Structures are given as C-alpha cells and as structure tokens.
Amino acid sequence: MTAVETFTSARGTPLSKRGERTRRRLLDAAEKVFSELGYYEASIVKITEAAAVSQGTFYIYFESKQQIFDELVADLNRRVRHAMHEASAQGASRAESERLGFAAFFRFTAEHPALYRIIRQAEFVSPAALHDHYAKIAEGYIAGLRQAMAAGDIVTADPEVLAWALMGVGELIGMRWILWDGAEPRQVPEEVFEEMYAFITRGLGTSGGIRDSSSG
Amino acid sequence: MTAVETFTSARGTPLSKRGERTRRRLLDAAEKVFSELGYYEASIVKITEAAAVSQGTFYIYFESKQQIFDELVADLNRRVRHAMHEASAQGASRAESERLGFAAFFRFTAEHPALYRIIRQAEFVSPAALHDHYAKIAEGYIAGLRQAMAAGDIVTADPEVLAWALMGVGELIGMRWILWDGAEPRQVPEEVFEEMYAFITRGLGTSGGIRDSSSG
Amino acid sequence: MTAVETFTSARGTPLSKRGERTRRRLLDAAEKVFSELGYYEASIVKITEAAAVSQGTFYIYFESKQQIFDELVADLNRRVRHAMHEASAQGASRAESERLGFAAFFRFTAEHPALYRIIRQAEFVSPAALHDHYAKIAEGYIAGLRQAMAAGDIVTADPEVLAWALMGVGELIGMRWILWDGAEPRQVPEEVFEEMYAFITRGLGTSGGIRDSSSG
Amino acid sequence: MTAVETFTSARGTPLSKRGERTRRRLLDAAEKVFSELGYYEASIVKITEAAAVSQGTFYIYFESKQQIFDELVADLNRRVRHAMHEASAQGASRAESERLGFAAFFRFTAEHPALYRIIRQAEFVSPAALHDHYAKIAEGYIAGLRQAMAAGDIVTADPEVLAWALMGVGELIGMRWILWDGAEPRQVPEEVFEEMYAFITRGLGTSGGIRDSSSG
DNA sequence: AATGAATGAGCTTTCATTCAT
DNA sequence: AATGAATGAAAGCTCATTCAT
Structure with a gap:
C-alpha cells in the first residue's frame, strides 16, 4: 500500500523524470476539465490543451479517456x-x-x-x-x-x-x-x-x- | 397543478390527436432508450427508431435532446x-x-x-x-x-x-x-x-x- | 441475376431518387480515388470531397471504407x-x-x-x-x-x-x-x-x- | 554484383559492428512484421518493438518506412x-x-x-x-x-x-x-x-x- | 549509438440538427 | 404531419517522424 509507486506509460514502460512530469500535468488537466465539464463533455483535446501538450502525447501515458478517469x-x-x-x-x-x-x-x-x-x-x-x-x-x-x-x-x-x-x-x-x-x-x-x-x-x-x- | 395539460409542438402550436400520439410515442421511446443507455450514449436516431418515426419528426415535438430529457x-x-x-x-x-x-x-x-x-x-x-x-x-x-x-x-x-x-x-x-x-x-x-x-x-x-x- | 436491383442505405432502408443519385456519385468518386491512390492512401474525406458531399453523408450509404471497396x-x-x-x-x-x-x-x-x-x-x-x-x-x-x-x-x-x-x-x-x-x-x-x-x-x-x- | 556490401546508416555514414547488428535486427523484424501484417497495417512501433530497439533508433538506419520496405x-x-x-x-x-x-x-x-x-x-x-x-x-x-x-x-x-x-x-x-x-x-x-x-x-x-x- | 518523449496531421466515425419535399 | 437526405463540427485515436538528451 505504501510501496513506492512506479509510474508507467500506457504501454507499461517506466517513465523518465520528464515523462513523469508530463503525466502529472495531464492528470491535473484532466481533474480540471472533468470537474468543470463532466466526463462526457470533456474531451481529449480539451485535456491536452489544458495540459499544453499535443493530442498524441496523451496516448503515451493513458490508454483512453476512461482510463484516465x-x-x-x-x-x-x-x-x-x-x-x-x-x-x-x-x-x-x-x-x-x-x-x-x-x-x-x-x-x-x-x-x-x-x-x-x-x-x-x-x-x-x-x-x-x-x-x-x-x-x-x-x-x-x-x-x-x-x-x-x-x-x-x-x-x-x-x-x-x-x-x-x-x-x-x-x-x-x-x-x-x-x-x-x-x-x-x-x-x-x-x-x-x-x-x-x-x-x-x-x-x-x-x-x-x-x-x-x-x-x- | 392538475389543470388539463395542453400539449404543444416544439414551436408552441397545439397538437392534433395524431400529433399527441406521436409525441407520446417519442416520450416512451426516450424513456426506454435513456434508461437503457444513459443520456450520452442515447441518440436521437435511437429514440426515433424506437418510436418508429423519422429523425425529422423528433424536432417537430421537441427542441432538443436536452429538452426531452x-x-x-x-x-x-x-x-x-x-x-x-x-x-x-x-x-x-x-x-x-x-x-x-x-x-x-x-x-x-x-x-x-x-x-x-x-x-x-x-x-x-x-x-x-x-x-x-x-x-x-x-x-x-x-x-x-x-x-x-x-x-x-x-x-x-x-x-x-x-x-x-x-x-x-x-x-x-x-x-x-x-x-x-x-x-x-x-x-x-x-x-x-x-x-x-x-x-x-x-x-x-x-x-x-x-x-x-x-x-x- | 437480372432482377431489378434495389439500392439501400447503410441501414438497409430503400433509397429515394435523390438518394440513389448521391449513392452513385459516391461510388463514382470512390472508383476514381481508389484507382488513383490505392485503397490505403484513399480516405473517406477524399472520396466525399470528390463526390462533393459532406463526410457524414458517406455513412448514410456505406458502412465503411471496406464496404464501398x-x-x-x-x-x-x-x-x-x-x-x-x-x-x-x-x-x-x-x-x-x-x-x-x-x-x-x-x-x-x-x-x-x-x-x-x-x-x-x-x-x-x-x-x-x-x-x-x-x-x-x-x-x-x-x-x-x-x-x-x-x-x-x-x-x-x-x-x-x-x-x-x-x-x-x-x-x-x-x-x-x-x-x-x-x-x-x-x-x-x-x-x-x-x-x-x-x-x-x-x-x-x-x-x-x-x-x-x-x-x- | 558480388562486391562486398558496405552497410551505411540512413545518413550514409558507414556502420560499426554493433551498428550492423542493429540494422540487421531491424530488417529481420521488418520482414516478420510486413509479412504478417502487410505494409499498411505494419508500423514503425511494431517493427522497433519486434527488434527490441527504440523508435528513434529506426531512423538512424533507415530514412523511412518506404525505404526499409x-x-x-x-x-x-x-x-x-x-x-x-x-x-x-x-x-x-x-x-x-x-x-x-x-x-x-x-x-x-x-x-x-x-x-x-x-x-x-x-x-x-x-x-x-x-x-x-x-x-x-x-x-x-x-x-x-x-x-x-x-x-x-x-x-x-x-x-x-x-x-x-x-x-x-x-x-x-x-x-x-x-x-x-x-x-x-x-x-x-x-x-x-x-x-x-x-x-x-x-x-x-x-x-x-x-x-x-x-x-x- | 541509442533513447523515448513529443509532435501534429490525419484517420474513421458519430451525431444533433436543418431543410426541401 | 411526416419524411429522410444532408450537413459539418467534433470526437477518439494512430502514426511516421523529429529531436534533446
């Protein structure tokens, strides 16, 4: 339960410092967007825009909208x-x-x-x-x-x-x-x-x- | 509260007997579809199909998906x-x-x-x-x-x-x-x-x- | 074999004169695009552009790229x-x-x-x-x-x-x-x-x- | 025709022993992937995965997907x-x-x-x-x-x-x-x-x- | 030599809504 | 009153390619 958490990409490979930061940015953005718009009105575009990364980047870290939710x-x-x-x-x-x-x-x-x-x-x-x-x-x-x-x-x-x-x-x-x-x-x-x-x-x-x- | 309800089209004009029936059919269909799929997975096509009317007909009776919901x-x-x-x-x-x-x-x-x-x-x-x-x-x-x-x-x-x-x-x-x-x-x-x-x-x-x- | 062919929409409903014409236009456009670019380089956008209809229209008549091919x-x-x-x-x-x-x-x-x-x-x-x-x-x-x-x-x-x-x-x-x-x-x-x-x-x-x- | 072949990187520079091995691995992987999936369904990710190298490495040896094909x-x-x-x-x-x-x-x-x-x-x-x-x-x-x-x-x-x-x-x-x-x-x-x-x-x-x- | 994060254009597909008939 | 063809914006997602490390 309190083991050190290792973050991985959507493919399961471990992340670099930079990758971890991007992943965090996406999660924060998702929190913001989901809470403001709700799940269905939220979209990957909106999340990535809020995180200031490209759409493709999202899929490096998460498999789908569901998964990040x-x-x-x-x-x-x-x-x-x-x-x-x-x-x-x-x-x-x-x-x-x-x-x-x-x-x-x-x-x-x-x-x-x-x-x-x-x-x-x-x-x-x-x-x-x-x-x-x-x-x-x-x-x-x-x-x-x-x-x-x-x-x-x-x-x-x-x-x-x-x-x-x-x-x-x-x-x-x-x-x-x-x-x-x-x-x-x-x-x-x-x-x-x-x-x-x-x-x-x-x-x-x-x-x-x-x-x-x-x-x- | 228990005044006789007058049904109107989306434009506000009152409905004929036939129109009232169609409207009822759409509402029943919507209840079925929304309850099975939820609001977002439901679609106008599915509702009109379930009601056996054409897509265009929907908008004679309701202004939008939101409204019927x-x-x-x-x-x-x-x-x-x-x-x-x-x-x-x-x-x-x-x-x-x-x-x-x-x-x-x-x-x-x-x-x-x-x-x-x-x-x-x-x-x-x-x-x-x-x-x-x-x-x-x-x-x-x-x-x-x-x-x-x-x-x-x-x-x-x-x-x-x-x-x-x-x-x-x-x-x-x-x-x-x-x-x-x-x-x-x-x-x-x-x-x-x-x-x-x-x-x-x-x-x-x-x-x-x-x-x-x-x-x- | 020589029975009268009835054209239908992707959903299986029969087509009006206008619908038949649009369907034909899409087929012709597809022929042109597929032969010029090959299946993989072809795209629905290119086909609908060549047919001068919107992308959504394509799916009224065909289920997928495969199907039209x-x-x-x-x-x-x-x-x-x-x-x-x-x-x-x-x-x-x-x-x-x-x-x-x-x-x-x-x-x-x-x-x-x-x-x-x-x-x-x-x-x-x-x-x-x-x-x-x-x-x-x-x-x-x-x-x-x-x-x-x-x-x-x-x-x-x-x-x-x-x-x-x-x-x-x-x-x-x-x-x-x-x-x-x-x-x-x-x-x-x-x-x-x-x-x-x-x-x-x-x-x-x-x-x-x-x-x-x-x-x- | 049977002159000794000299392998080069995508840039044209000659390869070290190690480089040659990697190049070979990529070619083998490509053969496998292309033959299983065909050109279009194949992807660089799949090829590099099969070769157990990173995506970036691919472009050290080949200019493009076309070229390796x-x-x-x-x-x-x-x-x-x-x-x-x-x-x-x-x-x-x-x-x-x-x-x-x-x-x-x-x-x-x-x-x-x-x-x-x-x-x-x-x-x-x-x-x-x-x-x-x-x-x-x-x-x-x-x-x-x-x-x-x-x-x-x-x-x-x-x-x-x-x-x-x-x-x-x-x-x-x-x-x-x-x-x-x-x-x-x-x-x-x-x-x-x-x-x-x-x-x-x-x-x-x-x-x-x-x-x-x-x-x- | 090798990595892997990042990009962004492009893809197929869905859908609420409009409108001529 | 009813139809159904047409629209076009937007969605989720993939991928060849680039680049800083």
Whole structure:
C-alpha cells in the first residue's frame, strides 16, 4: 500500500523524470476539465490543451479517456478517505470521531467541490469505481460503529445499515448546502451541522454527551 | 397543478390527436432508450427508431435532446412523488407515514431502477432538474415534519435539515440494496428496512409506537 | 441475376431518387480515388470531397471504407467478365473464342487501367473478393475448354490447370504491356499479341488454324 | 554484383559492428512484421518493438518506412532469383532447366508465402520495386530462351513475350495452388505441376524429351 | 549509438440538427 | 404531419517522424 509507486506509460514502460512530469500535468488537466465539464463533455483535446501538450502525447501515458478517469477517481477516493480517517482518528470517543469525520468530509467537499462532482459522476462512467468508493468508506464506519457498540456507546444494531444511513446523510446534506449553495465560504452552516449532528446522535442512541469541535 | 395539460409542438402550436400520439410515442421511446443507455450514449436516431418515426419528426415535438430529457425527468419526479405521497397519506401517525413513504420510495426504485438512474444522471445533464427533483420531495417532507412537530410527535428541530437527512438515508440505502444488489426480487430486505427505520425513528425522537409494515 | 436491383442505405432502408443519385456519385468518386491512390492512401474525406458531399453523408450509404471497396470490386468483376464473355461468344471455334476473349480482356484493361489496379489491390484488402474474381473467370474458361476437348479441338488435359495458366499469361502480358508501358494508345502491340497467342495455341495443342481478329 | 556490401546508416555514414547488428535486427523484424501484417497495417512501433530497439533508433538506419520496405523487396527478389537460378543451372537441357526453375519458384513461394505476398504488395507501395522484380526475373528467362532457340531446342519466337507468359503461368498457378490452397504441405500438387509443365512444353515447342521430376 | 518523449496531421466515425419535399 | 437526405463540427485515436538528451 505504501510501496513506492512506479509510474508507467500506457504501454507499461517506466517513465523518465520528464515523462513523469508530463503525466502529472495531464492528470491535473484532466481533474480540471472533468470537474468543470463532466466526463462526457470533456474531451481529449480539451485535456491536452489544458495540459499544453499535443493530442498524441496523451496516448503515451493513458490508454483512453476512461482510463484516465478511473485513475483520477481512485486518486480522489484515496484523498477523501484519508482526510476523513485523519480527522476521526483525533476523536476521543466514537461520538467525537463521528463528528470529526463528518466535518472532514464536508471540509473536503467544500474545498474541492469540483472533485466531489467527479466522484459522483463515476456512477455512470465507471460504476465499479463508485461502488468501491462507498464500500471503502463504509468499511471504516462499520469498524468504528462495531467498537462503539461493544463499548456500549451506541445502540446495538446492524452496523452496515447504520453506515450507509450515515453516508447518505452526509451525502445529501453536503449536496444541498455545499454543492448547491453557492454562498462563500463554501461550508455547511454551523446550525445545519449541529442539527444534523443531533439527528445522528439520537439515531445512534449515543449515550454520553458530546461537545466542542469545528463543524465544516 | 392538475389543470388539463395542453400539449404543444416544439414551436408552441397545439397538437392534433395524431400529433399527441406521436409525441407520446417519442416520450416512451426516450424513456426506454435513456434508461437503457444513459443520456450520452442515447441518440436521437435511437429514440426515433424506437418510436418508429423519422429523425425529422423528433424536432417537430421537441427542441432538443436536452429538452426531452428534462421533460422526462420532470415526469419521473412527478411519478416518484406521487407514489410516495399516496403511500404516506395512508399513515395514521407521522411515524407510520414516514414508514410508508420510505417503503413507497424503495418500491418505486425497485420497480424502475433504470428510471431512477435517469434522475440521478440529471445531476450532470441538467443540474436544475435534479435540484428541482430533490427540492420538491423535500418540500413534502418539510410540511409533514412541521405538522408532526406541532403535534409533539417528534422532536422540535429544523425540518429542512431533517428532510435532507432523511432523503439521504433513503438514497444511499436504496442505492446499496436495490440498485447495486442484483438479487431478485429487487427490494430492500425486511431487516435492513427495519434497522433503517429504527435509526430514523430514534433520530426524529418519535414518541408513540408504530404499527403496520409493508416495507418495499 | 437480372432482377431489378434495389439500392439501400447503410441501414438497409430503400433509397429515394435523390438518394440513389448521391449513392452513385459516391461510388463514382470512390472508383476514381481508389484507382488513383490505392485503397490505403484513399480516405473517406477524399472520396466525399470528390463526390462533393459532406463526410457524414458517406455513412448514410456505406458502412465503411471496406464496404464501398468491396462493392466496387464486385461491380468491376461483373464488367470485366461481361466484356470477356460478350467477346468470346462471337467466336466460331474455341480458338477464335480464346483469341477474342483475350483481346477483350486486354481491351478492358487498356480502357480502364485504373480499375484493373483496383481489382489487383483486392488481393490485400479483401482476398475473398479477388479469389471470387479469378474463380469466376476460371469457371468460364473451364467450361469452354471442356467443350473444345470433347470436340477434339484441343489436347485433352486438366482444364482447370489450363484455365489458370491462361489467366496467368493474360495477367502478366497485360501488366507488362498495358499497365506499365505508358505508350499511347494503351494496348498490347499487335506482334506481342500474336506471339502470345501462338504460344497459347501451341500450348493448348489447338488443331485447326485460326486467323484474323482485332488484337487489343 | 558480388562486391562486398558496405552497410551505411540512413545518413550514409558507414556502420560499426554493433551498428550492423542493429540494422540487421531491424530488417529481420521488418520482414516478420510486413509479412504478417502487410505494409499498411505494419508500423514503425511494431517493427522497433519486434527488434527490441527504440523508435528513434529506426531512423538512424533507415530514412523511412518506404525505404526499409524497398530494401526488403530487393532482398527478397535476390533470394527468389537466386533459388531459381541455382535450380535451373542443374538442368541438362533447356526443358529441364525450365522445369527445375519453376519447381524452385514454387518451392520458394511455398516456403515463404508471406514473403511472396510482400513482393506482390509492392505493386501499390513501390511500383518501381515490383517492376524491377519482374524485369530481373524476365532477364534471366530471356537469356535462357535465347540460347535454347539458338540451339534449336524450342521454337523461334520473341523471347520477351515468352518470358512474361511463363512468369504469368507460374504466378497464377502458384497463387491458386500455393497461396490460396491452405492444404499442407503447401506445394503445387504433382499432377498440377505436370499438367502445367506439359502446357508450357507444348507452348515452347520443346523438341527433345524431358526426364527427372522434383516438382514443388 | 541509442533513447523515448513529443509532435501534429490525419484517420474513421458519430451525431444533433436543418431543410426541401 | 411526416419524411429522410444532408450537413459539418467534433470526437477518439494512430502514426511516421523529429529531436534533446
């Protein structure tokens, strides 16, 4: 997982320093173009233009539009999950972890709303990738919830159902207040966060009270 | 809202009986084609072929591919909401209404998974349409929740936040257990529904007990 | 074989008068372009330019470059064989038929050198088509040779081998003196024709003498 | 003709031992790739991959795709003619030489059918190369035929016409029974060879008998 | 001598849309 | 009201060739 990553061309040959830089440029350009235009309106021409390389160059590094998209989604998955994981690891109790994780998720979405749109688009372009994305996030939740149940911190219930319910709450609240609400700074308003959090807390039957912490 | 609908051509002129039939045929064909292929893979040729009319005919009734898609989404939105509304109207208490509404939503998704995917695709094809879709469902929820609060059936809280949270729960649970779980019959398993429902009930602080069932 | 031919679009639908004209224009343009540039150097753009229609129009009538090429080859086959058949049918004896057939073949090649190049190109583009071409010509020869053998006009031998040998002779003589010798008028010089013809006559062991007739 | 060949780079500078090896590797790779795919489907990438060198290296040794193809055709031509010459030199009489030459030609075609297809493809890729190919073979024939005529072994006739007629016979018989007849072992069946040979013998008015065999 | 990244023109094909009939 | 031929822009992709290292 943390082995040194070796980048290769579309043909599988390893890349030189220069090649690696070009590949990076293409990925960055793709991120920009996909998030602005969506997968279908994006095109190789637009991506290569944004990367300031010729069209042919694209195919040195990626096999197709699909492939670069998949790679991008995988990368973003990693980043969202990382952000959430880092944050919730700071929590002393399950309740706090929950709160911090949500806040991190919202923060990521707020900071990279375009990126988050890419992930959502995967539903149609690369369903397997999206499946993976949610499944991986769910995994983390489930483990946490199970522990909390064992510790008697929350109700005893099927952690998988709870995990997906929680993700759903985050998803739509984020969509409504971050993605759609153009208001700057992009963030879930304090009160909304608190209301949502209260709902979740009740839903999980969290015992001990919780306080503090940054919202989103 | 329930005024007699008058169908018009793309130019706005009213339609003859025959014209209305052709228009209907095109809409049905579009529903079929969009649900099977998605917006981008669908094409006017395929739609007109499925409707057994010529390409030119399409533009007598619709201005563009976008327009027929929007119309379709609006139509589907009407149908989902109708199903949910009908169902929850049967409920004696807010809790029961909630339960029945959810079940209806899941049932719709289960019966027309492809259609539901169309709605989700609107996020990229016609963001406004998706916005509308959720906003309208939220409206219904909000009204219901407000009443329940007034009656002291649930906690007092911002009904808008609750509404979006509830939609999120339904959304992801449906995605996970209906859209992704290929198992027939497509439906949210009884236990999953109950677990979810318990979560929601707690979250809403619903007092009185609940009865009945018919999940989805 | 002589049933009324119905032209159809690439999709298989029948064509209007106008459509038929466009299709014809494309076929003519293709003949010109393929013969001047060869299959690989030819392109849809060049063909549609020569036909003065847009690129998209091409695909209304033909599925691909291959398909229009195949159609063209089949058409040319028909024409060469027709010319040869008509001519040799005038012969009173097998010897005369042979002579007239050859002359017709050379005449066709001389008049449409470009077309003949197309047929030869089929060897690589559409081997089956070329196979067919020669096989069909061979058939005609074989039948004629068999009759001549029965009548005692020529030696008794395997007519298939003879047929291919004869085709070979015509092929390379034509290539050498018509296709390569730019001299106008394009035709196999009288003396060459006679020398070749004498060779063949001896080879077939033709009894009765032959005289007269146009060469190429 | 048999002067020591000096290999040079595309620029004309002479090659080192190592350079010569690389050049050879490229030629071998090209032979393989061209024969498997034909000129147009072949690509420099595929050739350099097969030769296990980088794309850039190709252009150190050859000016273009065309050039390496021409060189290859010339090489193959040399090899076919060599095979035919060697064989016919064994013949005691012209008749025998003829027979052996044909057999050798068929044998070469049978052993390297793909290579022979390359030569034929030259007609469109590099007409001059094909012209040369046949012209050189014809030369050999003509010289032989002239001698035979002088010796009274065959009829007196224009040797050039006879030469091309003979090549034609070999060409199409080879095409029909070796190139197209997939049957293994690839070879012209004994009887076919004999029939063809009888035809030629008669055509040349060969006096003296013939013996031996070894067809193709 | 060798590399391999970069180029850009060109290819085949699709498709939303227009328009004469 | 309906047709279907025509358009032309744009798409994804390939490839011979050049050049800095």
